[in-house]
Amino acid sequence: MPSPADSTDIAAPSALPDFGAAPDAQASNQAIIARQPIVDAQRAVYGYELFDRTTASNHHTAASDAALLFNALSNAGTEALVGKKTVFINCTHESLAGGHLELIHPDKVVLEIPPLAVDASAQNIEGRIAALQALRQRGFRLAFDQQVLRRPYASWLPLASFIKLDMQALKPELAAPLVQFARAHSQATLVAEKVETAEQFQRMADLGVTLFQGFWFAQPVLVSTTIAKPAQANVIQLINLVRKQASTAEIEEILKRDPALSFNLLRFINSSGFGLSCEVTSFRHAVMILGLKKLFRWAALLLTTSRADGTAPAVGTTAVVRGRLMELLAAELLPPEECDNAFVVGVFSLLDVMLGIPLEKALQSVALPDTVTDALLHHKGVFAPFLALTKACESGDEESFARLAQELHLTNRQVNWAHLQALAWAESLGEEAM
Known part of the structure; x- marks a missing residue:
């Protein structure tokens, strides 16, 4: 069984809370990062997905990917933020070529890769394979959502270390065939995400899914830290x-x-x-x-x-x-x-x-x-x-x-x-x- 520090029994709230930035976060030198645990069936924490909450904006860009990881490593201090657990970071395809990924140990981070636009051509989907393979070769593990199980993304499946199944978007009767298909065509560990009820958890656990994420287990926790900002002239001279x-x-x-x-x-x-x-x-x-x-x-x-x-x-x-x-x-x-x-x-x-x-x-x-x-x-x-x-x-x-x-x-x-x-x-x- 997990220790108290590695588990939680917080039930799902009646309404989803607003995890936007604190009102004065932007006015002060504060970095605010939300972390949500990814747990196993015994509620032992496997890792944490991180979200930036320094601003109230939910605008997700390549720059926000870099800033989130940079703040998590340089400012928040990962020991206090995630300890020795695995970190899951959402990425844009543009951010995958960013130099910030050279700053981290690949074993410590899972990159969550989104699907392309709904109208993306087969050529564009195939065109991303080389970049994804390069990340795998560098040692990064890649996580995809359930869109990767669709036919156009078949070539991405062998690259998946994790596949996240969205309990809010997945019809109950499709859970079993989807899990079976994922297992037959990939070596990925399955994660049931956005789990909000005991029924959803039990359904996926019975199908052999081993990792879970959602409000039924824990709400995101905000971690705030003061950022020490050096003089620009000194940073320029260092460069x-x-x-x-x-x-x-x-x-x-x-x-x-x-x-x-x-x-x-x-x-x-x-x-x-x-x-x-x-x-x-x-x-x-x-x-x-x-x-x-x-x-x-x-x-x-x-x-x-x-x-x-x-x-x-x-x-x-x-x-x-x-x-x-x-x-x-x-x-x-x-x-x-x-x-x-x-x-x-x-x-x-x-x-x-x-x-x-x-x-x-x-x-x-x-x-x-x-x-x-x-x-x-x-x-x-x-x-x-x-x-x-x-x-x-x-x-x-x-x-x-x-x-x-x-x-x-x-x-x-x-x-x-x-x-x-x-x-x-x-x-x-x-x-x-x-």
């Missing part, structure tokens, strides 16, 4: 140091300069989501274990959520959008090492606004390749047309957009898709709440 592959000592120095920055890093790397077996207590050790690539991804996400004097991080977000968009556009035409520099051009193009000093003076304090400074200060060189096109995307100048895209031999579709990806990657939940 710059990582990009030029600075020494551990140099990176350690910037971490020592900003307590909030170092606090977030140590809390993140010691979270169960990162998967370490020992606690990291020194900045040097943290940097060495994390590695430059993951340190950059972490800092880039931190930049989108950091605020100066309580103001919205609109400038930081725009800078990261520019960086990501330039990186994606450059990937179409330039070698991989140049894509890194394209990102730097985009992020640093607003450095004067973020630091409140002229751009030329701001750039004197950082070591950058000539190709980067040429684009930023003189609007020339290989990256200049990419930066101009990026700015045209922001301004909505259709004439300049068309001309610059044509000069780079990029189609409107390529640029627009890259822009959407960049917006989704860099958008922060704090900005959504504005």
Whole structure:
């Protein structure tokens, strides 16, 4: 039998409660995450599904996926949030390519993958297989809802580690054949979700379903934590140091300069989501274990959520959008090492606004390749047309957009898709709440 800490006997409420954000959550530096347990037939907790409740909006985007996971690891602290249990995170298909997934230990997280739009073509469904297979190869387990049991999604079934059956949408007489079909065509563990009555639970348990989720077992519990927000200038400098592959000592120095920055890093790397077996207590050790690539991804996400004097991080977000968009556009035409520099051009193009000093003076304090400074200060060189096109995307100048895209031999579709990806990657939940 489970221990009291791992079980609950909360009955279903008479009405579904509102688990929106607390009224003052947006006004303070608070991250609010709801967790709902997934339990076995004896009510022992197998894992937790996490939902972001920092804002009252239920708008689900690639950015909210990244922000939720980032806050769960860097701010809420997974030990207090989920302990050693498995974490289930809802994803959009756009977020599956996000760098934030590189920050976590695949064994700790189940990615819940939605079906495509109702009118999705067989070609589009088949086109997602490679990305899903890549996630499986990296060690992630994938969960799908019962739509994956429909004929168009037959090719996704072998990739399923979990299949969730919705008790509110599933007719009782279809439960047995659906469970039988799932078992015959997949190796997935079945989860009965949205269980609200003893009858629903017993019906699925009798069919051999082993995991359950729903209000009959437990309501979501809100976990609130105060976010320590470092100075944007320090996050930018950290990104710059990582990009030029600075020494551990140099990176350690910037971490020592900003307590909030170092606090977030140590809390993140010691979270169960990162998967370490020992606690990291020194900045040097943290940097060495994390590695430059993951340190950059972490800092880039931190930049989108950091605020100066309580103001919205609109400038930081725009800078990261520019960086990501330039990186994606450059990937179409330039070698991989140049894509890194394209990102730097985009992020640093607003450095004067973020630091409140002229751009030329701001750039004197950082070591950058000539190709980067040429684009930023003189609007020339290989990256200049990419930066101009990026700015045209922001301004909505259709004439300049068309001309610059044509000069780079990029189609409107390529640029627009890259822009959407960049917006989704860099958008922060704090900005959504504005």
